Amino acid sequence: MPETARAADQSARKPPGLRERVRATVQAEVVEVAHRLFTEQGFDRTTVDQIAAEVGLSRASLFRYFGTKEDILLGRLEKSGRQIAEALAARPDDEQPREALRRAFDVLTRMNEAAPEQALSYLRMLQETPSLRARHHEKQLSWQELLVPEIARRLGADPDQAEDIRPSALTAAALACLDSASTAWVACEGTVPLAVLLDRAMGALTE
Amino acid sequence: MPETARAADQSARKPPGLRERVRATVQAEVVEVAHRLFTEQGFDRTTVDQIAAEVGLSRASLFRYFGTKEDILLGRLEKSGRQIAEALAARPDDEQPREALRRAFDVLTRMNEAAPEQALSYLRMLQETPSLRARHHEKQLSWQELLVPEIARRLGADPDQAEDIRPSALTAAALACLDSASTAWVACEGTVPLAVLLDRAMGALTE
DNA sequence: CCACACACTGATACTCGGTATCAGATTGAG
DNA sequence: CTCAATCTGATACCGAGTATCAGTGTGTGG
Numbered sequence: 001m002p003e004t005a006r007a008a009d010q011s012a013r014k015p016p017g018l019r020e021r022v023r024a025t026v027q028a029e030v031v032e033v034a035h036r037l038f039t040e041q042g043f044d045r046t047t048v049d050q051i052a053a054e055v056g057l058s059r060a061s062l063f064r065y066f067g068t069k070e071d072i073l074l075g076r077l078e079k080s081g082r083q084i085a086e087a088l089a090a091r092p093d094d095e096q097p098r099e100a101l102r103r104a105f106d107v108l109t110r111m112n113e114a115a116p117e118q119a120l121s122y123l124r125m126l127q128e129t130p131s132l133r134a135r136h137h138e139k140q141l142s143w144q145e146l147l148v149p150e151i152a153r154r155l156g157a158d159p160d161q162a163e164d165i166r167p168s169a170l171t172a173a174a175l176a177c178l179d180s181a182s183t184a185w186v187a188c189e190g191t192v193p194l195a196v197l198l199d200r201a202m203g204a205l206t207e
Numbered sequence: 208m209p210e211t212a213r214a215a216d217q218s219a220r221k222p223p224g225l226r227e228r229v230r231a232t233v234q235a236e237v238v239e240v241a242h243r244l245f246t247e248q249g250f251d252r253t254t255v256d257q258i259a260a261e262v263g264l265s266r267a268s269l270f271r272y273f274g275t276k277e278d279i280l281l282g283r284l285e286k287s288g289r290q291i292a293e294a295l296a297a298r299p300d301d302e303q304p305r306e307a308l309r310r311a312f313d314v315l316t317r318m319n320e321a322a323p324e325q326a327l328s329y330l331r332m333l334q335e336t337p338s339l340r341a342r343h344h345e346k347q348l349s350w351q352e353l354l355v356p357e358i359a360r361r362l363g364a365d366p367d368q369a370e371d372i373r374p375s376a377l378t379a380a381a382l383a384c385l386d387s388a389s390t391a392w393v394a395c396e397g398t399v400p401l402a403v404l405l406d407r408a409m410g411a412l413t414e
Numbered sequence: 415c416c417a418c419a420c421a422c423t424g425a426t427a428c429t430c431g432g433t434a435t436c437a438g439a440t441t442g443a444g
Numbered sequence: 445c446t447c448a449a450t451c452t453g454a455t456a457c458c459g460a461g462t463a464t465c466a467g468t469g470t471g472t473g474g
Contacts, residue, residue, distance in 0.1 A: 018470085018471090019422090019470070019471080023422095047459065048459075049459085057423090057424095058424045058425075059424090059425095060424065060463095061422080061423055061424070063460090063461070064423085067461090068460080068461080069459095069460070069461090130345065133344075133345070134342075134344065134345070135341075137340075137341065137344050138337060138341070155414075163391060163394075163395055164407075165388060165390075165404055165407055166407060166408070166410075166411035168387045168390070168391070169383070169384045169387040169388070169407070169408035169409070169411045170412065170414075172383035172384065172387050173380035173381075173383045173384055174380075175383065176376070176379035176382065177376045177379065177380055179379060180372050180375045181376070183375070184372040184375070192370060197372055200371075200373060201373070201376035203373075204372070204373035204376045204377045204380075205376070205377065205380055205412045205413070206412070206413055207377075226442085226450085226451085254429090254430065254431085255430080255431065256430085264452090265454075266453090267433095267434095267452080267453065267455095268451080268452060268453070270431090270432070270433085271452085274432090275432080276430095276431070276432090
């Protein structure tokens with residue numbers, strides 16, 4: 001609501017605006033400090049007050065930047081979702097929907113390859129913290145909403161016929177495979193590339 | 208004083224443990240009252256204090272029966288998970304893993320068919336309340352742990368080789384299909400049977 | 415250049431879920 | 445009957461998230 005409006009604002013306007021730049025700077029600062037505290041003490045043992053104090057911001061203002069404590073860590077997932085949707089739309093039309101989804105997820109596998117250590121510690125925290133898992137799942141549901149229309153198009157589904165659940169089922173299943181692969185990737189400490197695990201996971205759907 | 212003790216005596220006899228039966232009774236009473244309040248006012252607009260007061264129980268004691276507010280509504284999912292796992296184990300050995308999972312889920316489709324109205328309002332509440340979705344997802348992860356070993360066996364996977372993610376990927380995907388089907392079932396107000404939607408959802412994995 | 419409208423900020427107080435502690439009552443076993 | 449274990453309510457506490465409000469800057473139009 002205000003955030004999306006703000007985001008739309010930001011992208012619609014050429015000169016960034018001083019105010020918004022300050023906002024972006026503060027936001028980045030919060031993320032950085034919070035990340036450090038989370039890795040030092042764990043997510044649950046870090047309070048929002050502590051983050052706010054360390055950044056030099058009031059608690060109330062911090063909640064104006066991030067709706068929830070979890071969003072400080074998971075905020076970037078919004079952008080990831082859009083990137084995956086773009087990658088999916090860019091896949092050739094004659095590609096199988098499942099394969100197109102698999103390739104679209106390379107947006108993520110590439111990100112993880114670029115900074116494996118960070119990705120590992122990030123995913124580790126994600127998987128051992130219930131409240132983060134919960135919020136992460138919510139974000140993935142919003143990914144689903146972005147991806148389903150394109151999958152429906154590729155399946156030749158009637159857009160008016162909402163009762164055709166194949167697009168949402170396939171998309172949800174693919175995201176479940178992504179989670180499985182991520183879990184396994186953390187479990188093996190990153191020794192097997194995420195891309196390989198994801199291949200195996202999504203391959204298991206057809207066997 | 209001795210009269211109440213005598214009365215308790217009267218009803219307590221066969222199953223060892225009067226205490227546990229009292230506990231079960233109270234627990235059932237809480238579930239019933241909470242269910243009513245949730246459907247009347249919505250989940251979020253019903254406080255734990257209100258439930259406790261209505262049952263005639265202290266807030267602290269209520270949390271001794273149910274670890275979280277969500278568990279009052281979702282507690283029965285534990286049993287469902289075990290039932291699905293049993294049903295899966297009972298499927299013929301030569302059945303395809305995916306088909307076996309599909310059939311095991313009939314434990315749920317049959318439950319919903321038995322009381323469609325209740326199931327619909329229950330799922331409706333589940334889907335429109337984020338905190339319930341979150342907890343529900345956690346429960347499904349525990350289902351996954353119950354189902355994966357049997358799927359691994361059917362896939363002929365080496366139990367020692369934890370890096371084989373096919374079992375967990377397939378199981379997670381199947382559960383994702385179950386969620387998709389449930390969502391669609393609610394969306395169409397139950398006009399299409401859940402079993403049919405589930406068939407379509409899981410069928411979309413192989414297409 | 416100024417004035418006004420608006421957005422942002424910190425402070426404060428509140429709600430609600432969940433935890434910890436403690437003293438008293440109830441129960442079951444020896 | 446007694447004693448230990450358990451259950452209970454009361455109370456106080458914690459942390460996330462919300463609401464309100466007055467003060468203070470910022471962007472903009474005159």
